[in-house]
Structure formats: structure tokens, C-alpha cells
Amino acid sequence: MSTAITRRTAAAALGLAAALTLAACSNPDDGGTTEVAATSGSKTRINISPDQNRITTDKVDSIAAEVPQEIRERGTLELVQSSGSAAPLNFQATDNKTLIGVEPDIAHLVADVLGLKPKFHAVSWENIFVGLDSAKYDAGFSNITVTEERKEKYDFATYRQDNLGFEAKKGSGLKISGPKHVAGKTVAVQSCTNQEKLLVEWSKENEQVGRKPVNIKYYQNDSDTYLALQSGRIDVYLGPNPTAAYHAATTGKTEVVGTYSGAGATLQGLIAATTKKDSGLVKPLADALNHVIENGTYAKVLGRWGLSDEAVTKSEINPPGLPKTDQ
Incomplete structure (x- = not known):
């Protein structure tokens, strides 16, 4: 271990x-x-x-x-x-x-x-x-x-x-490294991905220890996701870290507020x-x-x-x- x-x-x-x-x-x-x-x-x-x-x-x-x-x-x-x-x-x-x-x-x-x-x-x-x-x-x-x-x-x-990246609106003040940091937050993720799997598990873990679950949202494309992020309809977008970092750098409107292995807490994805x-x-x-x-x-x-x-x-x-x- x-x-x-x-x-x-x-x-x-x-x-x-x-x-x-x-x-x-x-x-x-x-x-x-x-x-x-x-x-x-x-x-x-x-x-x-x-x-x-x-x-x-x-x-x-x-x-x-x-x-x-x-x-x-x-x-x-x-x-x-x-x-x-x-x-x-x-x-x-x-x-x-x-x-x-x-x-x-x-x-x-x-x-x-x-x-x-x-x-x-x-x-x-x-x-x-x-x-x-x-x-x-x-x-x-x-x-x-x-x-x-x-x-x-x-x-x-x-x-x-x-490696996965949590992307938030620039200046959000968020720092995410585990389930408790997304408790009660509205987080967008693509369906049928390991990102979704991780987020669902974190939401269940939050509920088991008495914290609020994650409010998980799904959008059809990235443009809708980022529009929701900028408008405040979602707090965070969880996706591949390379795309999150690239988007944050090229637009200047978002920032990566945490990363996580795609295989979970004990294994490099x-x-x-x-x-x-x-x-x-x-x-x-x-x-x-x-x-x-x-x-x-x-x-x-x-x-x-x-x-x-x-x-x-x-x-x-x-x-x-x-x-x-x-x-």
C-alpha cells in the first residue's frame, strides 16, 4: 500500500x-x-x-x-x-x-x-x-x-x-484535492467517462459522512460547459488535465484548481x-x-x-x- x-x-x-x-x-x-x-x-x-x-x-x-x-x-x-x-x-x-x-x-x-x-x-x-x-x-x-x-x-x-483537472472560473478561490472540496458544489462532467465515475464515487462518499452530495451536470459540448462556468451555473468542470490546462492558458478566463490521478487515490492512471x-x-x-x-x-x-x-x-x-x- x-x-x-x-x-x-x-x-x-x-x-x-x-x-x-x-x-x-x-x-x-x-x-x-x-x-x-x-x-x-x-x-x-x-x-x-x-x-x-x-x-x-x-x-x-x-x-x-x-x-x-x-x-x-x-x-x-x-x-x-x-x-x-x-x-x-x-x-x-x-x-x-x-x-x-x-x-x-x-x-x-x-x-x-x-x-x-x-x-x-x-x-x-x-x-x-x-x-x-x-x-x-x-x-x-x-x-x-x-x-x-x-x-x-x-x-x-x-x-x-x-491525470484529471478541475477547472474553475479564474479567481474562484477553490482548491480541490478530495471529495470534501466538491461537497455541495455543482460540477460538470462528460458522461460515460472515468471522470464521471470518480465524481459519482466522491458524491457518495460525501453523503456517507454527512456532507452534501455533488450536484453533477452534463452538457452536450465544451462550449456549453464553459458558458455555464462563466455564468456561474456550475462551479467546476472536471475533465482531462491537459485540456483543462490548455483551455485555461489560451483563454485566460479559467484556472486549474486541482488535479487527480485518473485511476483514483492509490494508483497512477x-x-x-x-x-x-x-x-x-x-x-x-x-x-x-x-x-x-x-x-x-x-x-x-x-x-x-x-x-x-x-x-x-x-x-x-x-x-x-x-x-x-x-x-
Whole structure:
């Protein structure tokens, strides 16, 4: 247990560091870049134009040979991502149609190693899993957290740390690090996510000890959420920490008032490439990810999007995830 607690403490520190170091401002002169602060304090210019000049790597025949024959013969890797805009994870470039972000960049690297052409499909969050279930898509690269419940139906190959961010109106005075800090508060969250799962658990815990529950709200899109935040209809928005920090930095209207591991209090959350269970694809995905971690292209991609603090040193297959909720 002491090791797990240490991991949680480290995760909180890393998440806070990410929130503090990620800063951006739009550049009115060229419209195709924005700046984020690297961990060293220097500025990193992010290309948000449709001309991405993505980081690439070579095919590795031995890893490519591990891919199921049907996919090898097809020649494409059918990848699914959320249609919701979530910079710097996945969002549209300045042409309002080209998909860019750290998630598609990592997926491109994996496809390079496997010798496949990546083909992206943008769908609603719940339809990511519907499409994986039906084998319509080969893998999801969409900030998907490893959870024990999801492991019953899906296989995972990890590639980033998962830290959540509580975003509030700038100057709110809020500081959130546990259930008591959201008791009685109105908090927005996206449905069917591990953020929602965590918030529901916190609300139940508050009620069990005599505190007020959380007033959980759901909105159809980010613009509605942020309008509610600015108008005071909600106190906090809980989402992925990278998107919260990016939004706070680029708008100047909000701030990250707390971070938390996506896997809960005793375990560092992990983001993973997600496939249908026993599809035969998870090992080549993990091997491809470990190859790009080792050859340095993975680090370049994370650095390109200001997310070096979320790097992992190894891709793991089906590691411990967010525990199931006690019934």
C-alpha cells in the first residue's frame, strides 16, 4: 500500500506540474501556431495549421509481422477517436477539418512501425466502444483510461499518464484535492467517462459522512460547459488535465484548481490504445509503442504538444486500472 500511495503522490505532483507549466497564447500574426511552455520553462511553438509535418518513424518488419493477417492484407489501421474537440489531445486545425493533436500523432507513429496507413474515424464517445465491440474499428486512440471494468471487454497498450483537472472560473478561490472540496458544489462532467465515475464515487462518499452530495451536470459540448462556468451555473468542470490546462492558458478566463490521478487515490492512471479483447492486436500495438519510446520519436511528439510530463517509460499491456465501484 505504501508503494501505491507513493505513486499517487508522484502522480499528483506531475499533474500539478503539467497544469502549472502548460501555458499558451494565440499568435495573431500567423494564425497557424500557438505557444506552450516546455518543462524547462522555454517556449514551445505548436503548429495548429493543417500542414502538420508530423514526426515519423520507419517500419519494423518483426513488429509488423505480429499484426493479424486480415489487417496486414487490408493495409490500413482503422482508428477511432472522439469527435469532441479537446486541444491538445485531438482537435481540428485552423482549416476546421484536419484532425490534429497528440493522440493522432502517437497513432501515426504506431502505424508507421506497423507499416500500415492510419485511417481515422471521429465518433461520439460512446460510439468509440460500440465500434470496437463490432470490430468496425481496430483500435481507439482517444485519451481512453485503463479501468478494471473496461478490461473485461477490451485490451490496452498504455502510452501516457492520465491525470484529471478541475477547472474553475479564474479567481474562484477553490482548491480541490478530495471529495470534501466538491461537497455541495455543482460540477460538470462528460458522461460515460472515468471522470464521471470518480465524481459519482466522491458524491457518495460525501453523503456517507454527512456532507452534501455533488450536484453533477452534463452538457452536450465544451462550449456549453464553459458558458455555464462563466455564468456561474456550475462551479467546476472536471475533465482531462491537459485540456483543462490548455483551455485555461489560451483563454485566460479559467484556472486549474486541482488535479487527480485518473485511476483514483492509490494508483497512477494510464491512457492506452484500446482494442477489442483477444483481437490479437494489443501486443503489436504495445511493441510498436515501446519501439517509438526507445527510438525517441515518442518523446518528440509529447514535447511538440507540451505534454512531456505525461510520458511513460514503457507501454504495458492491461496494467491495473481504475478499480470497479463497490456496490
